[in-house]
Amino acid sequence: MSVLHLVVLAPFILAVLVPFLYKYIRQVHTGWFVMILPLALFIYLIQFLPNISKGETFFYHQPWVPSLGINFDVYLDGLSLLFALLITGIGTLVVLYSIYYLYNKQKEALNNFYVYLLMFMGAMLGVVLSDNLMTIYVFWELTSLASSLLIAYWFHKERSRYGAQKSMLITVSGGFAMLAGFSLLYVMTNTFSIREIIAQADVIITNPLFIPAMLCVLAGAFTKSAQFPFHIWLPDAMEAPTPVSAYLHSATMVKAGIYLVARMTPVFGATPQWFWIVSGFGIFTLLWGSVSAIRQKDLKAILAFSTISQLGLIMALLGLGSAAFHYDVAVVGTLYYTATLAAVFHLINHATFKGSLFMIVGIVDHETGTRDIRKLGGLMSIMPITFTVALIGTLSMAGVPPFNGFLSKEMFFTAAVNATTLDIFNMQTLGLIFPIVAWIASIFTFAYCMLMFVRTFLGNFKPEKLQKEVHEAPIGLLIPPIILASLVVIFGFFPNLLAYSIIEPTMHSILPNVLADGERFYVNIYHWHGFNIELFMTIGVVIFGALIFLNLKKWAETAFFLKERDPLNYVYDNSLVWLVSGSLKVTNMQMTGLLRDYFVFMTVFMVGLMGYTLVKFDAFAIDLLNVAEIPPYIFIIIFVLLGSVVVLPFISHRVTAIAATGVIGFLVALLFVVFRAPDLALTQLLVETVMVVLFLLAFYHLPELRKEKFTPRFKLTNLLVSIGVGVVITLTALSAHAMSYANPIEGISQFFIDNAYELAAGKNIVNVILVDFRGLDTFLEILVLAIAALGIVVLTKLRFTGGEDV
Amino acid sequence: MLKTTTTIVAFIILAFSVFLFFAGHNNPGGGFIGGLMTAAALLLLYVAFDVKTIKRVLPFNYTTMIAVGMLIAAGTGIASMLGGFPFLTQFDKYVTFPILGKVHLTTALPFDLGVYLVVVGVALLSILTIAEDDA
Numbered sequence: 001m002s003v004l005h006l007v008v009l010a011p012f013i014l015a016v017l018v019p020f021l022y023k024y025i026r027q028v029h030t031g032w033f034v035m036i037l038p039l040a041l042f043i044y045l046i047q048f049l050p051n052i053s054k055g056e057t058f059f060y061h062q063p064w065v066p067s068l069g070i071n072f073d074v075y076l077d078g079l080s081l082l083f084a085l086l087i088t089g090i091g092t093l094v095v096l097y098s099i100y101y102l103y104n105k106q107k108e109a110l111n112n113f114y115v116y117l118l119m120f121m122g123a124m125l126g127v128v129l130s131d132n133l134m135t136i137y138v139f140w141e142l143t144s145l146a147s148s149l150l151i152a153y154w155f156h157k158e159r160s161r162y163g164a165q166k167s168m169l170i171t172v173s174g175g176f177a178m179l180a181g182f183s184l185l186y187v188m189t190n191t192f193s194i195r196e197i198i199a200q201a202d203v204i205i206t207n208p209l210f211i212p213a214m215l216c217v218l219a220g221a222f223t224k225s226a227q228f229p230f231h232i233w234l235p236d237a238m239e240a241p242t243p244v245s246a247y248l249h250s251a252t253m254v255k256a257g258i259y260l261v262a263r264m265t266p267v268f269g270a271t272p273q274w275f276w277i278v279s280g281f282g283i284f285t286l287l288w289g290s291v292s293a294i295r296q297k298d299l300k301a302i303l304a305f306s307t308i309s310q311l312g313l314i315m316a317l318l319g320l321g322s323a324a325f326h327y328d329v330a331v332v333g334t335l336y337y338t339a340t341l342a343a344v345f346h347l348i349n350h351a352t353f354k355g356s357l358f359m360i361v362g363i364v365d366h367e368t369g370t371r372d373i374r375k376l377g378g379l380m381s382i383m384p385i386t387f388t389v390a391l392i393g394t395l396s397m398a399g400v401p402p403f404n405g406f407l408s409k410e411m412f413f414t415a416a417v418n419a420t421t422l423d424i425f426n427m428q429t430l431g432l433i434f435p436i437v438a439w440i441a442s443i444f445t446f447a448y449c450m451l452m453f454v455r456t457f458l459g460n461f462k463p464e465k466l467q468k469e470v471h472e473a474p475i476g477l478l479i480p481p482i483i484l485a486s487l488v489v490i491f492g493f494f495p496n497l498l499a500y501s502i503i504e505p506t507m508h509s510i511l512p513n514v515l516a517d518g519e520r521f522y523v524n525i526y527h528w529h530g531f532n533i534e535l536f537m538t539i540g541v542v543i544f545g546a547l548i549f550l551n552l553k554k555w556a557e558t559a560f561f562l563k564e565r566d567p568l569n570y571v572y573d574n575s576l577v578w579l580v581s582g583s584l585k586v587t588n589m590q591m592t593g594l595l596r597d598y599f600v601f602m603t604v605f606m607v608g609l610m611g612y613t614l615v616k617f618d619a620f621a622i623d624l625l626n627v628a629e630i631p632p633y634i635f636i637i638i639f640v641l642l643g644s645v646v647v648l649p650f651i652s653h654r655v656t657a658i659a660a661t662g663v664i665g666f667l668v669a670l671l672f673v674v675f676r677a678p679d680l681a682l683t684q685l686l687v688e689t690v691m692v693v694l695f696l697l698a699f700y701h702l703p704e705l706r707k708e709k710f711t712p713r714f715k716l717t718n719l720l721v722s723i724g725v726g727v728v729i730t731l732t733a734l735s736a737h738a739m740s741y742a743n744p745i746e747g748i749s750q751f752f753i754d755n756a757y758e759l760a761a762g763k764n765i766v767n768v769i770l771v772d773f774r775g776l777d778t779f780l781e782i783l784v785l786a787i788a789a790l791g792i793v794v795l796t797k798l799r800f801t802g803g804e805d806v
Numbered sequence: 807m808l809k810t811t812t813t814i815v816a817f818i819i820l821a822f823s824v825f826l827f828f829a830g831h832n833n834p835g836g837g838f839i840g841g842l843m844t845a846a847a848l849l850l851l852y853v854a855f856d857v858k859t860i861k862r863v864l865p866f867n868y869t870t871m872i873a874v875g876m877l878i879a880a881g882t883g884i885a886s887m888l889g890g891f892p893f894l895t896q897f898d899k900y901v902t903f904p905i906l907g908k909v910h911l912t913t914a915l916p917f918d919l920g921v922y923l924v925v926v927g928v929a930l931l932s933i934l935t936i937a938e939d940d941a
Binding site: 678679682683686687689690693694697698760761762763764766767768770771772775776778779782783785786788789790792793796797 | 826829830831832833834835836837838839842843845846849868869872873875876879880883893894896898910912914917918920921924925927928929931932933935936937939
């Protein structure tokens with residue numbers, strides 16, 4: 001156990017204590033106790049920065065299930081430190097924000113809220129710090145669980161429960177796929193350790209299981225990171241309290257998929273499939289998200305689609321960045337890792353501006369009572385601080401200088417333009433897609449940023465539409481977004497603060513073995529690139545984005561803009577309905593509640609299986625060579641027996657039926673006599689007698705034999721099934737007989753014949769077997785009889801009418 | 807007439823059932839058949855006389871009889887375990903008694919006795935329960 005292990009476990013430990021703090025220290029808001037932890041963790045983790053920036057890594061081993069290769073190993077390198085800092089840093093701010101957001105200590109179930117939040121924080125730290133795939137999976141599912149709990153925090157709201165269920169179903173399905181992918185990786189490499197898997201990357205790429213493993217892992221990453229078409233859960237997750245949306249659905253959890261893709265890039269990255277899937281899905285999600293965002297009327301929904309689109313952007317950059325594996329970077333220069341650099345930088349930027357924007361939206365919601373952009377407007381002069389922070393966040397998101405969003409957007413354009421110059425995987429022809437889609441998506445991004453900002457803060461103030469008297473938010477609510485916005489500004493003006501402290505080590509983690517030992521990526525982020533294509537693209541974005549926004553009124557009445565919900569929701573909702581109704585249909589078809597139907601199913605299955613086996617293994621055989629000679633009287637017995645059996649179904653009088661069964665029983669006894677089994681014959685006779693007596697006793701209580709009108713089809717089915725059973729069993733018996741002579745096995749009966757008197761001192765071999773050689777069977781059979789008799793007593797004597805306390 | 811015949815026949819059947827029970831080791835018969843035969847004889851008595859009379863004459867509690875039978879059968883098995891042998895190991899020995907002379911004793915007999923008691927108990931318990939049920 002190292003301190004890093006404790007970093008992961010500490011939130012869980014505190015989560016256990018939270019209910020006590022909530023119950024016994026009522027006068028202090030529980031959030032204050034919670035806030036200490038992420039702050040402490042952040043301060044602890046930031047101490048690793050100097051070492052990490054020197055290229056060091058930290059690894060601590062802790063066995064968990066060592067026999068299965070599952071260990072709780074923590075591994076700290078640039079990538080995991082970056083995420084851990086985001087989680088703890090934004091976590092601190094979110095907890096501070098939530099103290100003022102959920103200010104009502106009596107009304108809000110704060111104990112639940114902070115337990116879930118801490119559980120989520122611990123799980124998220126576990127995901128990014130673990131080295132073992134199984135540990136990652138465990139924490140991964142914990143984040144899904146905690147996220148669902150947080151979305152449904154106001155569980156009395158129907159929409160919250162719907163959103164929680166949806167996110168749960170989608171992310172857990174992806175999680176399962178990911179588990180399958182991890183298992184396949186284990187099959188290929190025989191280890192769960194990521195570092196050992198990366199060391200075997202060249203083995204994996206040639207393995208036939210490579211593609212399934214990659215697709216499964218990507219399914220997990222795409223569902224978690226809300227990539228098309230799995231993004232539909234994110235807008236519905238906006239029913240969560242705003243601190244949760246800010247934390248989980250912008251800065252941390254939705255980036256778990258990004259983390260996984262970045263982590264797995266060294267394993268899968270050097271293949272065209274990875275390049276195309278990751279960057280293709282990413283770029284499409286970018287476009288889809290930004291186009292959908294513009295249709296939304298709810299501020300949080302705009303932010304949700306914006307998050308989707310920005311995650312797509314990062315994903316696309318990670319995909320493009322994997323191209324670096326195909327080039328000798330030392331020779332061709334910085335061009336081919338710009339994409340990865342942009343991905344890492346935008347990851348940080350997105351966490352800062354999106355976190356602050358969510359908090360701003362929360363403040364607007366809190367102070368005005370609505371998030372609907374049709375009701376809002378003119379808040380600039382009423383809420384000046386909120387306005388300023390929102391301005392910084394929005395401009396950064398839109399990619400306007402001098403904020404950090406501009407820098408990462410410029411780099412994104414550079415990477416997208418570079419993509420056309422790649423000479424791998426048909427990029428010469430298809431590469432043009434990337435800059436064009438990126439550019440269009442950025443135009444829409446600019447448009448929805450303007451929409452969001454202008455509609456909320458500019459224009460006319462409409463107090464008649466609002467229920468509350470609007471005023472500036474309390475300082476506690478403002479501090480966290482102010483801190484994030486100042487980070488936006490700081491990173492905008494001094495981007496190179498981050499360059500070698502965290503971005504470069506992170507790139508090392510994503511693209512290991514690309515550089516020779518001791519070399520470093522050249523990271524220099526600056527504002528002015530000269531008059532190049534990226535600059536003109538940005539100018540185009542601003543012009544066209546503004547045009548779209550200004551003409552939005554014309555389009556606002558079109559069907560495209562009126563429909564807010566993502567069309568893919570219909571697929572999801574309908575498939576869920578279809579799943580339920582379909583299962584119900586199947587169940588109703590099969591579970592009829594009629595015993596005779598079940599009997600038909602069972603016999604048909606049995607006949608089918610046995611018949612199939614007979615045909616498949618060519619097991620059918622008839623051998624008349626070893627058949628004994630049949631004396632004439634046996635024919636007579638069989639004839640009468642068959643007669644009684646055939647007559648039985650046609651008898652409509654119950655006593656006659658009982659008599660007929662009696663006849664069959666006695667004839668069987670006669671057969672036993674003929675085949676020289678005196679004990680069996682005696683037993684059969686007596687049992688048959690007792691049975692007939694019992695039948696007659698029961699008969700006394702029974703109503704007249706009911707004449708049922710059966711449809712001919714029902715009768716035909718029964719006839720066919722019974723004929724099938726008879727034929728298949730007969731054939732099996734005949735074949736078994738023939739086969740047993742073809743492949744003789746020495747019987748054990750000779751042993752009994754030889755030893756019955758020697759060992760057990762009895763001459764009646766049957767009885768000796770029953771009481772001596774196989775006495776246990778007899779013992780248990782009399783137990784069966786005893787239970788049956790007691791059952792009869794219980795059934796007849798105890799007549800509950802219901803309601804008795806048994 | 808029926809009652810007279812029954813009194814005679816029932817005892818013949820009972821005697822035959824006891825014979826079947828003891829003959830089991832060397833001839834057709836044994837606990838199961840013996841038990842069923844006894845049950846048949848008793849049933850005959852119940853049919854010829856009424857249930858109350860027979861209950862007075864033969865005050866058996868058949869539930870107890872099943873339990874005792876199970877206990878005896880299990881007991882022979884457990885007894886062999888006490889001697890360090892596997893469960894239900896059977897032993898036999900020829901012993902000379904003063905009056906009976908040379909008798910072949912085997913632990914299979916008490917086991918069979920258990921079977922016998924259970925079978926008699928089960929048959930009569932079920933039939934009488936159903937017969938007495940007037941609901």
